[in-house]
Amino acid sequence: MCVTCGCSDGAQTTYTPVGLDRGETPAAASTHTHRLADGTLVTHTHAPVHPAAAPAQGHHHRPGQPQGTHLSLEQNLLAKNDLIAAQNRGWLRGRRITALNLVSSPGAGKTTLLVKTIQDLQGEFPIAVIEGDQETTQDAERIAATGCPTLQVNTGTGCHLEAAMIERGLEQLNPPPQSLLLIENVGNLVCPALFDLGEGAKVAMLSVTEGEDKPMKYPHLFRASQVMVLTKLDLLPYVRFDVDRCCSYARQVNPDLIIFQVSAVSGVGLEAWYDWLRAQR
């Protein structure tokens, strides 16, 4: 039975593969029209139960087997996460809290920059931190040493934070109204790109000790971010890293990316980063 209008998939129905080039008109599309009880006309095409012409991999014919019931779902696989993220966004907006989702590979200097940022800015406005790591509370302890309210979320084998973790984190941490909430994601340049947490912006961090072509190699994350912070600039004299080339790669992946170049150790570039943080509130 069709879940759109309740019509039955009879033997006369032909089934058409979906997901082909949008421009093509499938030869045997089973487009038909129904009139519902209230007079509404519904014209629709049944998606395939029997994708004879489908290029899909791994599909098997089962001759002689009776036709099953076909359910058209069209459900986004990230819908549940996105819904919770939207709830988080509302929760944060109601309290005028600005949340940033900080993403990078392990060792890019997220925690060091966070500690420095908190030390320099917490006199101006309240800051709270949700710290995501697979194991240990070491990063949270480093941050909590600044006096800032901090919650460690250990994901175990999970390689990224999800919106539901932030939902629970917000309940426990209860960051004060009008604060800046910094969410340090698990060090990973792939998975966090897919999972909205309800943040105002994703901030990708990349250190000059990594490859300058990382934005090209991990485009999903740099595409999903609004900001890139290039860290450890004090190490530039010791490493082969072309800053201009890196920025040009990053802008090719994401032309709207805002880029900051900083060193939490020497202090270079921090004022521009801080100004941007202030402007987000």
Add this chain to the structure above:
Amino acid sequence: MHELGITQTIVAIAVDHAGGARVRRIALEIGQLSAVMPEAIRFCFDVCAQGTVVEGATLEILEPSGLGQCRQCGQRLALSQPFGVCPCGSTQVDIIQGQELNLKEMEID
């Protein structure tokens, strides 16, 4: 390895809609620019489906190719990565196809 979590979601959605009936077939749409690997989904599927009404179901995965549209000149271009350069020189390319991540349909007994 976000594919494991996504495969668990696929099985959960299917079980939810099956109403206790055995699931014969599940059709997914995983765009080629979606950052999700179909092979990894296949790898996880049998394990995640075990002991549920989804166990033994055929998994079909349709993989729409990447398509972008230039914000400057409107031209459409094929994308093999989630970014690209339009022949007009612009890098302002919106992705209009290839990021799909859907459970499109399924067939139950």
